[in-house]
Structures are given as C-alpha cells and as structure tokens.
Amino acid sequence: MDDRSDRQVLIASNRGPVSFTPSDGGAPALRRGGGGLVSGLAGVAGRAEVLWVCAALSDTDRQAAREAPGGRLDLAGHDTGGAVRMLDIPAATFRRAYNGVANSTLWFVHHLLYDTPNAPHFDARSRRDWQSYEAYNAAFADALARDAAPGARVAIQDYHLSLAPLMLRERRPDLRIAHFSHTPWAPPEYYRLLPDDLGVRVLEGILGADHAGFLADRWAEAFLDCCEAVLDAKIDRHARTVTHAGRTTRIGVHALGVDGAALRARAAEPDVAARAAALRAQVDGRRLIVRIDRTELSKNLVRGLAAYRELLANHREWHGRVVHLAFAYPSRYDLPEYRAYTEEVRRAAASIIEEFGTDTWQPLILQVEDDYPRSLAAYGLADVLLVNPIRDGMNLVAKEGPVLSERDCALVLSREAGAAAELAEDALTVNPYDVSQTAEALHRALLMPAGERAERCRRLVEAATALPPDRWFADQLAALD
Ligand code: F6P
Secondary structure, three states: OOOOOOOOEEEEEOOOOEEEEOOOOOOOEEEEOOOHHHHHHHHHHOOOOEEEEEEOOOHHHHHHHHHOHHHEEEOOOOOOOOEEEEEOOOHHHHHHHHHHHHHHHHHHHHOOOOOHHHOOOOOHHHHHHHHHHHHHHHHHHHHHHHHOOOOOEEEEEOHHHOOHHHHHHHHOOOOEEEEEOOOOOOOHHHHOOOOHHHHHHHHHHHOOOOEEEEOOHHHHHHHHHHHHHHHOOEEEOOOOEEEEOOEEEEEEEOOOOOOHHHHHHHHOOHHHHHHHHHHHHHHOOOEEEEEEEEOOHHHOHHHHHHHHHHHHHHOHHHOOOEEEEEEEEOOOOOOHHHHHHHHHHHHHHHHHHHHHOOOOOOOEEEEOOOOHHHHHHHHHHOOEEEEOOOOEOOOOHHHHHHHHOOOOOEEEEEOOEOOHHHHHHHOEEEOOOOHHHHHHHHHHHHHOOHHHHHHHHHHHHHHHOOOOHHHHHHHHHHOOO
C-alpha cells in the first residue's frame, strides 16, 4: 500500500465499513456496516491508497480492534476490501459521545426534532457528555495524525466528528482536510438551542477543514447562516467561503446518488429472489405501497401510517386491493426516545390492521428487523414508494427504489428530504406534517396511468444515478486539490 505519499487518502467516520458480531465459539463474525454514509463510501474502501479509521461500536469490535496486528484490520477477501483502523475508545466515552452528544443533541438540532415539551435541558450531565465527545474526537485526530503520510488527504465524515478537523489541523498542519455532513444543517435560530460555547466549538471545529461539504444547497446555506450569526465570520456567498480566525474554508455541495449497476447486481442475487417470491405470495396480486427506513424519529413513520389510514378511510375502493409494506430496521435503541417511538409505530400499525383488516385481507405488514435482501426485494415489487421524512440530509431510499422497481414505482416524497432538490419534478412531493395531503398523494400515485409512471420513473432513475458514490467521493477529494 502506497501510504507514505501524498496520494494517501484517509476516511474517518463513526461507523465503519464493517463491525463484528459474536459468534458461537469461533472468531467474531464480520458484518457489513449499514446506513447512508457507509453505502456511500463502501465502494472506495477497497482502494489501495485508502485507510478507513472508524470507532469500535461494541465490546466485540473493541476486542477485534485490540487483537488486530498493529491495530489494522485487513479486509482483503471481504466484499468491501481495504484497510481499516478501528479505534478502541473506552466504552463509557463512546457511549456519552455517540448517544449523549451526537445522536441526541446534534442529531436532534439538525433534524429540528425538539419541540416545546421536550426542549433540551443542558446541565452538568450534558457537560460530562460533551467532554466525552471531545475525547472521542481527539482519539480520531490522534489516530489520523499518526497514520497520515505527509500531505495526505483526510475526509472526515459527519456530526459525530465535528471537532476533529480543527483538532487534526492543530496536530498536522500539512494535511489537506475535508469534512462532510450527511445530515441537514439547522437554521441559526434553531442551532442556537445549543449552549453558546458548544455551538461555537462545533462550527469552529468544522472550519478547521479546508473544505466542508453538504448534500444539498439548503444545508450549505444554513451552515453559512450559522457561521455568520454565531461566529460573526466573514461569508462570501458567491464564492461559498467562510473566513474565520485567520483561515478560509470552502463550502461545497455534493449530492450523493446510487451506483445503479452495483445495486442491480446485488438485487439479482438468489437471497433477494427468494424473499421476492415470499413477498409476492403475501401480497397476492394487490397494489403495493412500500416504505423502508430506520426506526428513526426524523423518518416520520407515524404520520406515514396515519396517511395510509386516511387513504383507507377516504377511499374505500382500495379495501382489499392494496397492501402497505413498512420495513423499519432497528436503530439507536440505547436512546429511550427511539424505543418509545418504535412502540408508537407498532401501535399505529396494529390499530390500522384492527380497524380495516378482514379474514382475507391484511392491509399492512410492519416488520421491525434488519433484512437488507428483503428490502431490495420490496423495492422490486413496489407500485408506490413512500419517503416522508420530517427532514433528511439526502435519503437514499428515494433513489434506490426507482432504480430497482420492476413496476415503475411512483414516488411520494417529502419536500424536506435533501433528495427533493433532484427528484421533486418527477415525484409527488408532500409537506411531511400534512397527513391528508400525503394520503391524497398516495391515492394519486396508485391511480397514476402506466405511461406517466414509466416516464417519471425513467427520469427518477436518471437523476438518482447521476452522481454515484465514487464520483461523489472523488469530488470531495478534488475540492482539496
Ligand atoms: O448521516 C446520517 C447517518 O450517520 C448515516 O450514516 C446513516 O444513514 C445513519 O445516520 C446511521 O446511523 P447510526 O450509525 O447511528 O446507525
């Protein structure tokens, strides 16, 4: 591996391309990491010049990280390939940084998930979590500073690592550093929920990078707004730069798309075909509305189910003729909000089945488990794909679905997803809070003539595959040259 030259590329992210699960007796089993960030970067992980630095997420990961020769896992032979350094961060530090700051505070701020009854309460405990967040970011900065060749390019990913760019710059001013946000960015009036000093630290942390990337114009604009309002930084909106504390950071927008050929190849594998056959039998020739999400508050599953309920209540003609398949894979169950939300989703689903189900028709199938091949099978069978997040950095489901649909699926899409910037013209866009509008969009989507569906779906696929992950990543690196 050519890692002592300025060709070297380091990726840093919380979740890496693989994690380990305990296996009976033998060595821990390797499992592919999930989520948009990993899907986006998995394709470049195997390149010889890439080293991926990630956190150990569990005790099994921590053990594997400790046992790896020189702390480096060699994934040659595994489907992602490449070299990974998994950081053995103490469990309590990791928990406070990941759950206490990244996923409950920063995630909630950027997705506007706080409301008056659950407004944040920053106290001594939050300060302790914040110290762990700093230690967690410092562990990444230390590892990157150790591993990077002179002049190497470092691509730091997401809100878990917002302090790392500045920390790394302080340790290694020779490196070319990029930061990329996979989430939306909060507008200043909402961002200011953060205690003042922490809000400043996060912005200054990211501005330690030479280039800060976002998935959509509106998130980049919001970041500029925050830099202006919170830091009083000098903003050049035309050139998209921020100058603060004597340095200038360029701001870029790189929409992430899907690799159509790779996705179709994965969907052609036998495990997907087997699940498609089982689903076909369950659906039994009815029209199919599909949604696929993490059990995530920002994905807005409960309002999505309420919209389906309203569709059935207002349009009895669909009774017995449509099925809604809602796949939600478990996520972030360490946080009580996520556990409670999953229960709310289950209750909403049960009450729809109770209200409308008959001996011969189950109107809704909710499955809360992680089964990637089954999700791919569901895309293939979808007549309608429902993607209605309250707010989303991009949302790759909206792009994967049309690529795999064998029935030219119609897309009902929240205008608050980053993907709407590219897909809105050919989707039926909705306000995610407007349940009635969403219900009517589902109705329209089910009624859409085949010719119109085919034409819209063709254009959706074109837009979805325009910027595949390898180009998206190459653009981030090119911005450092
Ligand atoms: O940017 C959002 C993100 O970090 C993506 O990588 C992914 O879609 C999701 O959140 C995964 O979250 P987690 O790693 O907490 O399961």
